[in-house]
Amino acid sequence: MTLAAFTNPGRFWRGNLHTHSDRSDGVLPPEEVCRRYHAEGYDFLALTDHFVGLYDYPITDTTGYRRDEFTTILGAELHSGAMENGEIWHVLAVGLPRDFARPNAPHFFTVEDQETGPEIAARARAAGAFVAIAHPQWSGMTLNDARSITEAHAVEIYNHGCAVECDRPDGFHTLDLLLSEGRRLTLCATDDAHFAGPDFFGGWVMVKASENSPEALLSALTSGAFYSSQGPELHDIRIEDENVLVESTAVSTLVVAGQGSAAGAVHGASMTRARMPLDRFAASPWIRVTVVDAAGRRAWANPIWFEEL
Template structure:
């Protein structure tokens, strides 16, 4: 599935945000007001689901308007990664009564649910689940494999991690999992705490018939969206002979596939690009990156051939 094949229109949203309910510095109401004022169509407030904060799932329903909606969610923590630190799992679309994990602080303790257990519980409760900030977490490939059959996506760009520690990336993790046959999508987020310029830097454009939580969640789970820092992806068509990309004005259009399969074209204000398929015939999947003159990027979800 690609979003351009689906009915509806694109809605701009951020999937990873924090408030004073955990370690952010703005109230939930103010966070919603700022995203609404910036032109976002929807927001998921995903505070840390930890005992020291009371296991919060923010009630953002009062901050919805006719043109702005919210999706309930949280950043879940349970079990230790292989580096001994606590897992971070993004869950968007949780019910307000999602049962707490045994996570009193940001330190793993014995007898916690494992990461696969809590991720599965979130998926079963209706959430879109992503492996959060792999580079920042020090996630290993073995860690990522533990969630590869459960999560919907890998968080491949995290704006807070970009500005706060220069560790924004999850593409290496994603591409290795794709090359093992795991069918995962990707997402760009802010992870905004408003303690630094960590907001309005990465978002998703979701194709749905209505700006309503149920429709947005269904589209997210189906992969009917792309991720961006600003550029627009307007269409991707793959034939036996070539990859065709339509986009907003771009300086580079890049096709990436399995292993070393990759190719780019460069120019001035390109709105269309075409690359022959020869380089990608052995790759079962492709993904597209568009880069504008300011260096901002847009990314498609992987397209399986």
């Protein structure tokens, strides 16, 4: 059995799903943000400015910065309602229509008569967006908070801005607990770039699609045909003879993790193929694969559910 990301037709396209411009709290104008990602070899970008009244609820129009070899997807970071710690929700929504209805979110503080976070996430998904639970560690999100976003496609498991600005980049604890409750979620790495510091070009998604168009990319994202990376490339992951087999660019570690404490690692020099027996995962309904290169950079595959094999 091989994962759809490695068998679907097309090729991998590199993109960032979480970025800000001076339309909200970023430093650079949208045109310059797009130019920099294009110049760094990205195939696509979602500019996701903060969708609050303070910035006049922007869904930043980046269509004019598309090129034959570079495209953009419209989106926003949505805010509405209070999490259990009293702070306002942050929900990443990529693929929003330009006329997405404004919430009652005048600023970054909660107010009366707001939609809840789960409600605005559900509305975004109904509008066709790829919805991710943004930076759960940075937000101080509880498990109950995360459980409540039932319409999310993914959890943001690495946020480069949160890594360099406050050492809170991680979403794996949230993801793994939700997976262990049966939630079929994918995972994404992002920049959350504002360009006020070195918060750019640190985490991205590699999306398998037949063409580099917003429609094809969004369809692949919502179906899970992608992986996330800081550098290493995944070429194939398949289940064969009670083993998981991984092919990649040169890495030094393969990690396979499952429910609870189920995990294992294979170490080596310049590995491009690695194998992990699955006997230790007999009690886990799912596994996920990580590879780590010699520089410590990681790539992460979406979870594999054994009942779907």
